[in-house]
Amino acid sequence: MTFADTHTHIYLSDFENDREQMIERAVHAGVKACLLPAIDRSEHTNLLNLCQKYPTFCFPMMGLHPCSVKENYKEELNEVYSLLTTRKFYGIGEIGLDFYWDKTFVEEQKEAFFTQLEWASHFKLPVSIHSRNALDDCIQIVKYFPKGTLSGVFHCFAGNERQAKEITEYGFYLGIGGVATYKNAGLDATLKHIAPGFLVLETDAPYLTPVPFRGKRNEPAYLKYVAEKIAMIKNITVEEVAEITTRNAQKIFGI
Numbered sequence: 001m002t003f004a005d006t007h008t009h010i011y012l013s014d015f016e017n018d019r020e021q022m023i024e025r026a027v028h029a030g031v032k033a034c035l036l037p038a039i040d041r042s043e044h045t046n047l048l049n050l051c052q053k054y055p056t057f058c059f060p061m062m063g064l065h066p067c068s069v070k071e072n073y074k075e076e077l078n079e080v081y082s083l084l085t086t087r088k089f090y091g092i093g094e095i096g097l098d099f100y101w102d103k104t105f106v107e108e109q110k111e112a113f114f115t116q117l118e119w120a121s122h123f124k125l126p127v128s129i130h131s132r133n134a135l136d137d138c139i140q141i142v143k144y145f146p147k148g149t150l151s152g153v154f155h156c157f158a159g160n161e162r163q164a165k166e167i168t169e170y171g172f173y174l175g176i177g178g179v180a181t182y183k184n185a186g187l188d189a190t191l192k193h194i195a196p197g198f199l200v201l202e203t204d205a206p207y208l209t210p211v212p213f214r215g216k217r218n219e220p221a222y223l224k225y226v227a228e229k230i231a232m233i234k235n236i237t238v239e240e241v242a243e244i245t246t247r248n249a250q251k252i253f254g255i
């Protein structure tokens with residue numbers, strides 16, 4: 001049984017004391033690949049160094065996170081673009097809109113998101129989309145691009161059935177993580193209506209830890225708890241969840 005973690009930040013300092021052991025635990029748990037979304041310039045070196053150290057396990061993405069869209073976002077975007085033109089990345093991410101923490105830069109967030117979607121279309125790279133309190137806005141901006149010109153994942157999907165259908169009919173996938181195991185999130189009701197062929201697994205480590213470790217640091221080895229939950233909701237085996245979601249991840253990101 002093999003898994004792919006399609007969205008994980010294991011280059012962050014949260015793992016600085018036990019990163020090698022954490023990766024060993026992931027491999028032992030069947031995780032074959034990790035997609036690493038970027039945040040901003042402060043973490044690019046850490047991200048790229050880790051991918052260099054584990055070239056068959058860690059696959060880099062490049063992009064500007066919506067929470068890092070501030071006064072200097074144009075400089076940040078220039079750096080993203082320059083990296084995209086100089087080395088291989090497996091996706092553009094994480095990009096999107098976040099109206100939860102701070103609404104000061106809403107217009108700049110929209111512009112940065114749109115610009116990076118244009119780059120994704122130009123470079124034919126999949127995207128990893130972050131949306132918080134902004135899912136319909138994200139869907140609307142993505143749909144400005146004709147169906148088939150973009151591909152990718154709505155990471156940490158936590159929307160309703162209508163939003164899930166809109167996204168999957170457009171040809172995108174839903175990234176499912178620890179939130180699926182949270183009792184009050186209501187995601188299980190939505191997932192009942194979505195075929196596993198539209199799902200990929202993710203941890204978003206060190207965040208969004210699944211039950212039974214909720215509240216602690218998350219890591220890719222915990223992917224199996226998400227897979228078990230999906231298996232329960234869809235009434236299929238964990239092996240089937242692993243096989244389908246890993247195949248989806250390979251298809252989307254070309255890993």
Ligand SMILES: [Zn+2]
Pocket residue numbers: 007009037094204
């Ligand atoms: Zn993330």
